[in-house]
Amino acid sequence: MSRERTRILIVDDEEIVRESLSAWLEKDGYTLATVPDGETAVDRIRKERWSILLVDLKMPGIDGLQVLEEAKKAQPDAAAVIMTAYATVDTAVAAMKIGAYDYLVKPFDPEELSLMIQKIVTQQSLVRENVLLRKVLKREYHFRDLISKSPAMQAVFDLARTAARSNSTILILGESGTGKELLARAIHAESPRSHGPFVAMSCAALTETLLESELFGHEKGAFTGAVTRRKGKFEMADGGTLFLDEIGDITAKLQLDLLRVLEDRQFFRVGGSESIHVDVRIIAATNRDLPKAVADGSFREDLFYRLNVIPVHLPPLRDRLEDMPLLVEHFLEQLGAEMNRHVDGVATDAMGLLMAHTWPGNVRELRNILERAMVVATGHVIQALDLGLRRPPCIDVPGTGTMASLEEVERHHIVRVLQDSGGNISLAARTLGIDRATLYNKLRKYQLRKDGETETEPEETM
Amino acid sequence: MDVYLWWIGGAEADHELLGTLRRQTEHVFHVTARAWLGHHRPADAFDDRRQQHSSTRILKWLLESRPTPAAKIIGITDVDLFIPILTFVYGEAQLGGTAAVVSTARLLSDNGFRPDPNLLMSRLEKECLHELGHTFGLLHCPVPTCVMARSVNLVQVDAKDPALCHDCQTRYAEIRKQGHAHHE
Numbered sequence: 135m136s137r138e139r140t141r142i143l144i145v146d147d148e149e150i151v152r153e154s155l156s157a158w159l160e161k162d163g164y165t166l167a168t169v170p171d172g173e174t175a176v177d178r179i180r181k182e183r184w185s186i187l188l189v190d191l192k193m194p195g196i197d198g199l200q201v202l203e204e205a206k207k208a209q210p211d212a213a214a215v216i217m218t219a220y221a222t223v224d225t226a227v228a229a230m231k232i233g234a235y236d237y238l239v240k241p242f243d244p245e246e247l248s249l250m251i252q253k254i255v256t257q258q259s260l261v262r263e264n265v266l267l268r269k270v271l272k273r274e275y276h277f278r279d280l281i282s283k284s285p286a287m288q289a290v291f292d293l294a295r296t297a298a299r300s301n302s303t304i305l306i307l308g309e310s311g312t313g314k315e316l317l318a319r320a321i322h323a324e325s326p327r328s329h330g331p332f333v334a335m336s337c338a339a340l341t342e343t344l345l346e347s348e349l350f351g352h353e354k355g356a357f358t359g360a361v362t363r364r365k366g367k368f369e370m371a372d373g374g375t376l377f378l379d380e381i382g383d384i385t386a387k388l389q390l391d392l393l394r395v396l397e398d399r400q401f402f403r404v405g406g407s408e409s410i411h412v413d414v415r416i417i418a419a420t421n422r423d424l425p426k427a428v429a430d431g432s433f434r435e436d437l438f439y440r441l442n443v444i445p446v447h448l449p450p451l452r453d454r455l456e457d458m459p460l461l462v463e464h465f466l467e468q469l470g471a472e473m474n475r476h477v478d479g480v481a482t483d484a485m486g487l488l489m490a491h492t493w494p495g496n497v498r499e500l501r502n503i504l505e506r507a508m509v510v511a512t513g514h515v516i517q518a519l520d521l522g523l524r525r526p527p528c529i530d531v532p533g534t535g536t537m538a539s540l541e542e543v544e545r546h547h548i549v550r551v552l553q554d555s556g557g558n559i560s561l562a563a564r565t566l567g568i569d570r571a572t573l574y575n576k577l578r579k580y581q582l583r584k585d586g587e588t589e590t591e592p593e594e595t596m
Numbered sequence: 597m598d599v600y601l602w603w604i605g606g607a608e609a610d611h612e613l614l615g616t617l618r619r620q621t622e623h624v625f626h627v628t629a630r631a632w633l634g635h636h637r638p639a640d641a642f643d644d645r646r647q648q649h650s651s652t653r654i655l656k657w658l659l660e661s662r663p664t665p666a667a668k669i670i671g672i673t674d675v676d677l678f679i680p681i682l683t684f685v686y687g688e689a690q691l692g693g694t695a696a697v698v699s700t701a702r703l704l705s706d707n708g709f710r711p712d713p714n715l716l717m718s719r720l721e722k723e724c725l726h727e728l729g730h731t732f733g734l735l736h737c738p739v740p741t742c743v744m745a746r747s748v749n750l751v752q753v754d755a756k757d758p759a760l761c762h763d764c765q766t767r768y769a770e771i772r773k774q775g776h777a778h779h780e
Contacts (some may be wrong), residue, residue, distance in 0.1 A: 154652065154679040161691055162746065163735045244682045245748040 140255050141183065144168040145175040145201060146190040146217065151240070155188065158244075159251070172196025176204045180513055183478075184212045186254055191218040191225060191237075199228060206233045208513035211261070211478065213254040217242075272460065278320035280313055281464050284454035290317070290446055297444045298324035303396065305381075305441045306419040308448030310572040311496030314419040315379060317448060322375040327415055330374030335367045337388075338380035338571035345388060347404050356405020368401060372412045380571055381441065382422030382433060393437045416441070421572065451493040451500065458488055461497065465504045466516075477508055480516040487518050494544075495567020502567055545580045548573075557585040599625070599728065600666035602632040602658070605674035605700070609633060613717060617672070617724050620758060624725055624743070625732065625768070632663060638671075643678070651677040651688035651697050658695040668731050669695050670724060676701040686723045686747070689730035696727035703753065715754075722756050723747075729760070733771045737764050 142164050146152050152168040160166055169175045172193050179187070179201070187205055191198035198216050205214050213235040218225055220239070229237050236250060275283045277291035297304055298321045306314045315334060322332045337345060343357070351366030367376055384392065395401045400411045418441045427433035451457070462485070466477050480488070484507075493499055507520040548566065555561040563573040577584070601617050603609035614631040621629040638657035641649040654671055662669040670689075677685050677699045687698030703719040725743045737744035740752070742761035747753045760768060 148680075150680045155681045157688075157691070158679065158682065158685075161730060161736050241678070241681055241683050244685065247682070248746060248748045 139165075140185045140258070141165045141167075142186045142188065143175065143178060143184045144188045145172065145193070145198070146188075147171060147193045148190070151190070151217075158247075162251070172198070172201045175201045179205050179208050179212075183514065184209060185258055186251065187212055187214040188238075189214060189216055191216050191229070199232060202229065202232045202234055207481070207517065208515060209478070210481065210515060211258075213258070215250065215254075272464070275460060277317075278323055279316050280320055281460060282454060282457045283460055284449070284457050286449045287454060287457070290448060293444070293446055294321050295324055297321060297446070299326070300444075301415055302443045303416045303418065303441055304444045304446060305424075306417065306446050306448060307424070308419070308421060309450045309494075309496055310421050310568045311498035312448040312450060313497055314421075314448060315377060317446065318375070318377040318417040318419065321417060322377075322415075325375065325415065327374050331371055332375050332377065333367050333371035334377040334379065336379045336571050338383045338575055342385045342388060343404075345384065346391065349388075350391070350401050350403055351406075352404035353406040356403070360405065363403070366403065368395065368412050368414055369410060371414045373414075375415045375417055378416065378418045380420060380575070381418040382420035382424055382427055383575060386434070389434045389437050393434060393440060396437070396440045421575075451496045455489055458500075459485070461500060462488065462504065465501050466508070469501075469505055469508050473505075473508060475508055476514070477511060477516055478514045480507075481518065484516050484518040484521055487521055487523050491523055493567075498569070499567025502564060544576070545582070548576055548580065549582065552582070552585060557583075559584060597627045597667045598665050599627050599629045599668040599670070600632045600663060601629060601724075602634060602662075602669060602671050603673075604637050604654070604658075604671040604697075606637075607674050613720070614672070616717065617721060620721050620725065621728060624759060625728065626772075627668075632666070632669075634661070634663070636661065642675075646678055647676075648678040648684065649673070649675040649699075651679055651685055651699075654697045655688060655690060655695045658697065662695070667694070668728065670728055670731075671695070671697040672720070672724065673697065673699045674701060675699060686753070687727040689727040691730050691735075692733035693731055696731050698723045698727050703750070705750070718758070719750070719753050721758050722753060725758060726756075729764070729768075732768060734760075734764055734768060737761060739763070 142159060144152050144155050144166065146155075146168070147170055149170070152170070156166045156168050167178065169178060172195050175187075175189065176196060187201070189198040189201050202214050202216065205212055210233075214233070216225070216229040216234045216237040217240055218237060226237050235254065238247065238250070272281070275281050277294065280287070280291070282288065282291070294317060304318075304321060306317055308314050318334070319332060322328060335348060340348065347357075347364070347366065349366050349368060351364050351369055352360045354360060354363045391401070396416065399413070400409045402409060424433055424438055424442070428435045428438050462480055466479065470476050488500070495502070503521055503523065504516075506522055507516045510522070511517065511520040548562075551562045551565050555565065559570055559573060563570045566573065599621055601614055601621065603614060611631070618629040618631050621627065638649075638654045641653040641657065643650055654673070654677070658669050658671050677687065677697065679685055679688060684702055686702055687696065689696035698720065700716060700720055703716055703723065722743050726747075729744050734744050736746040739745060739761045740755050741757050742764055743756050743758055744760060744764050745752065745756055747756060
């Protein structure tokens with residue numbers, strides 16, 4: 135059981151010590167390895183997983199305390215025990231400060247050694263049990279691919295589960311990267327329509343005519359290039375769910391067309407005269423403030439009420455930081471499977487950095503950052519540096535003698551990222567932790583060009 | 597398979613004691629056990645600095661000095677044994693090997709007084725079976741009453757029975773079976 139899983143590394147420059155200690159411990163059934171110096175020890179600690187490290191304090195080259203320091207970075211869960219010929223308060227204090235589990239004075243009392251090893255094995259077994267229990271508990275925190283233990287998100291999950299059973303239109307509101315599409319997919323999967331199709335469509339970054347054709351399809355010859363009849367997303371989603379993302383960005387004409395479909399459940403293909411009836415459940419989503427858009431006249435009030443039958447608000451990540459450890463664990467597991475690479479977790483200071491970040495790109499940004507960290511991390515634990523997150527930056531906003539507004543800071547930051555990425559929208563969006571459509575929206579909002587320069591044309595066509 | 601029990605202590609050999617150990621070895625491991633009365637003793641096992649005898653050096657000596665027919669040999673002594681990393685050991689054995697050694701020195705009561713002879717005999721018997729168990733390839737057993745349980749103090753020694761627990765008996769039978777298959 136736990137004995138076979140317990141891997142002990144003995145680090146001592148004296149062969150007789152290595153041999154006698156490993157011979158004594160092998161009879162307990164532990165997996166053992168011995169190394170004669172600190173350099174080899176560090177190498178093996180970086181490459182392999184160990185449960186217990188028994189490390190001699192005084193060795194030529196890298197000494198026991200340096201090995202311990204490295205072990206704390208690479209494998210903080212391993213219990214490191216320092217072995218020393220002479221116990222002094224200084225060495226004991228130094229070892230314990232670095233994070234040694236304990237220290238033993240050579241030669242050891244067999245009872246002391248036996249008790250210590252047993253204690254470590256029991257503790258580690260409890261930790262493993264705890265991990266298993268947390269996994270069981272984690273299932274409780276799941277709503278399909280979404281995961282959270284925050285009360286706000288749990289309320290979202292409850293509402294979504296209930297709403298999934300109905301046919302009512304759902305409006306998901308939330309910042310970019312909060313998981314609106316994941317929630318829509320989860321609702322579809324929990325609904326009686328789960329055997330039907332789930333069709334997703336982003337309404338941003340498409341021209342009105344293109345979007346119209348995408349949504350409703352077109353007849354052959356309806357417009358130049360329409361060489362064949364083509365089904366639109368509404369028809370494709372027949373019997374299932376149509377997810378309309380960035381619904382706040384559609385033009386007035388499309389708002390009206392959509393309103394008609396929602397009211398009549400039928401529509402015409404572009405260039406067509408035959409009315410097509412579909413059985414589609416609509417889930418719409420936006421990161422825009424729709425009531426404000428209604429108030430300023432840019433969004434139809436009647437369409438808003440048609441969409442806003444069951445509104446679901448997804449909170450931003452910064453408002454549910456209690457989910458950070460859970461999300462980190464979840465993504466490391468998920469990314470590990472995708473990348474075929476195992477990482478134990480993140481170091482304490484790295485977690486501190488994750489908790490301090492403001493997460494403008496929300497959960498998507500977190501996933502991207504962890505993906506990068508898994509690529510660059512050299513050990514079994516992700517360190518603060520691997521995250522590539524800057525310490526909370528001081529953003530210099532030119533031309534402001536007073537504190538900048540959030541919008542000014544955002545605009546300035548987007549300009550900088552665009553300039554850094556040489557106008558590459560995909561790269562800039564990835565750096566910002568938002569999707570391309572959101573970045574296009576923000577460019578439009580701040581009247582910016584792809585290169586970060588201010589748009590001079592009164593109308594932009596991006 | 598012949599197991600030899602060799603008294604290598606400073607005092608005179610106790611024939612009755614060796615006879616009991618021999619019978620118990622045969623009973624627990626289903627082997628032929630013999631008491632060996634060779635008169636020479638390991639000469640270079642004493643460590644001046646530690647004022648103890650190196651059990652590892654005794655094992656080496658036993659391997660070199662054992663009678664030819666001995667498939668396993670256990671040296672029984674009355675000197676205090678140590679391995680370099682520990683202050684003392686009750687005994688030592690080669691895991692899945694040939695030689696083992698066990699001492700009565702630390703099996704006396706904690707204050708150094710000789711306990712009831714029956715109690716000392718019982719402790720020696722258990723430690724002897726324990727070390728021989730290792731030479732057969734048995735590991736430490738988590739059952740505190742099994743003779744293969746790790747014992748680092750006399751309370752633990754006294755808590756053991758002079759027998760293998762059910763699981764260790766099964767494991768021993770498997771090891772013997774594999775050994776026979778290997779020889780065939």
